[in-house]
Amino acid sequence: MKYSKYLAVLVLFIVAAALPNYLGLYQLQIMNFVFVYIAFALSWDMLLRSGQLSFGIAGFAGIGGYTSVLCGYNFALSPILCILIGSAVAGIVALFVGSQVLKLRGLYFSIVTLAIGEIFRVIVRNLEVTGAAEGILLPNAIFMGNATKTYWLMFAIATFTIIISILFQKTRIYYALTSISNDEIVAASSGVNIFKYLVIIFVVTSAIQGMAGAAYWQIYASVTPEGAFNLGFALLPITMALFGGVGTTWGPVIGSAILSVTAEYLKLQFPHGHLLVYGFIMVAAILWFPSGIMGVFKQFTAKFNT
């Protein structure tokens, strides 16, 4: 029983690794959506574990995306290097913003993170160097559009995020952040440097979001202000994490996988009204299962054990 959890994870990774042999190009494209949302939702959840509600995913994903595409466009650097630079720039921006705004709490912090995406969207739209409102088109997509290689890239980013999340739960930072989330005054009086730990987790999660956004827009060889800083990138991952169950590693992963695939399935079934049906499903799921799939699963296993 002790090792069954690890065995399940291993099986899951083997299945994911085998998928490109059985999936078509369209299904591989859908898997890119699944992986990018896993990275967004899980990194968002990691910050939430400290009690900070961020709406900055779209902002950092957009910063990563723009940096990565600009690197490729202006300096013809390797796309992988561009993705790493995109991630680093998102992290640096988070460090700068975080050092200023992480003194704020609750709603104030959330509003500032929401503004990040909007501020950068306005900036890139008005700068010639970022292609202004029309954005930038790269001559070629990453790996020359090879779908299997892009699958591996996005799979690697999602796996990296999952590993960081699992490792994170075993570090001192996790305990520090949990104590901050539970009671800041008690944490501070116990010697926890609240500000330092919050900045660290904000930078790490933002860099992950920047990396995912950077890789994502390299696949489409283009970036536009409306696409890269799309508010959907801020709200959908949050819904996915809530749907799967927050505060765990696997909740956001499951939520992202189910809702990303559902969105595409609905599009095929209801070409003219899929967004309406999708919205209804998300609202209904969160209303009826506020603790998410993982919450329901835990309740079920608890009942089963008793």
Added chain:
Amino acid sequence: MNVRKIVRVMVAVSLIWGALTTGALAAEPIKMGAILPLADSTGKDGSRSMELAVKQINEKGGLLGRQVKLIMMDDEMKGDKAAAALDKLVTVDNVDIIVGGVGSGATMGAIPGMKKYGKVVVWIGGASGKIEEAMAGQDWFFHLHAWDYQQGALWETGYLEMEQKYGIKRKKTFMAYEEGAFGSGSFKAGKPIYEAAGNELQGEAFKSAALGGGDYRSVLRHAKEFGAESFIWTGYDKDALPIMEQAKEIGFAPGLFVGSPPGWPVDFKNTPLNQAVMFYSYWSEAQGVKNKNSKMYSDAFRKEFKDDPVTYFGPLAYTNIMIVAEAIKRAGTLDNAALIKALEATSYASPMGDTFVFKKSKIIDHQAFASPKIMQWQNGKAQVVWPWEVATAKLIYPFPAWDKRDKAAVPAKKAKGEKK
């Protein structure tokens, strides 16, 4: 049964099997894959018009003895979704040709896939010049829309001609534009043209109601303080009504009040605020008075959907399918090279009032587009006021002041040398 009999039976069975499978292949429909933003008015009109065109083709026996099947995918106006839609159409549905397209952002996301597959693409949207640059040398790409730099230049020609005919004053022009690619791109493309024509131009961005905005008072006040003789706004259908309401609220009525959304809201024709508002487009239902193809399209659309098309993407999407259908007929095959050659020979009298013929644009080899038109809302109808050869009404000029609208809503009297 001897061996000879067995062989005869086997041959007979093989022949029957062969005939049956050939029949089955013949029954396989020709598949056209369409990518459109289905939740938007352009996509709604476009998808319905494509369905109408396919229905008409199939009623006449289809193409090459086969029925035509239209497979529609929603791009949600997003590049990543357009790319996924393209993958699905090409690899899952195995479509024979790609049609559709509206937004430039969505088109940009689909470009890597288009290049990867190299299928014939006949595209009706994506006016950004960056798309033209990206499509250099791609002989399978056919574009049925004017590029952004072409649109501004052609409409300016119209204004110059109208200035002479109606004595229009427009030395001071104010351009309000939505802050996205569509609005900013239009302003960027139009600025040098207006300035070259001796216009004093001022521009200001606004947040479109389609993207969470909706307050235009500041922009309208600035235009009023500037003393604009001509006011042009570039935004979306959702901006149309609030802009007119807020212009009335602050008493802003310049000589020319021009809007250029891709489509008007369905109920805009019913509001008295629309009187004498001018706009740019490529088609109006009113063209049916002079053009039988346009009338045929409008009548068929109304009969099929009990509704009117509200954007030019309706007849453009219809044209999209018909051009492809005629090319398939000419090619006699779905082979890419033959299809490209057949498309190059296109000469299609479109419901948009123009004959579409592919020519070389600045960069790409295959571009055809309807002539831009200047229109004006008059008594609830969108009338063409320029070019003269397709005009369905005279211009109402100046735009009537808000407190004198009943008396002033009559065609311009300043027309020089005009025959009655």
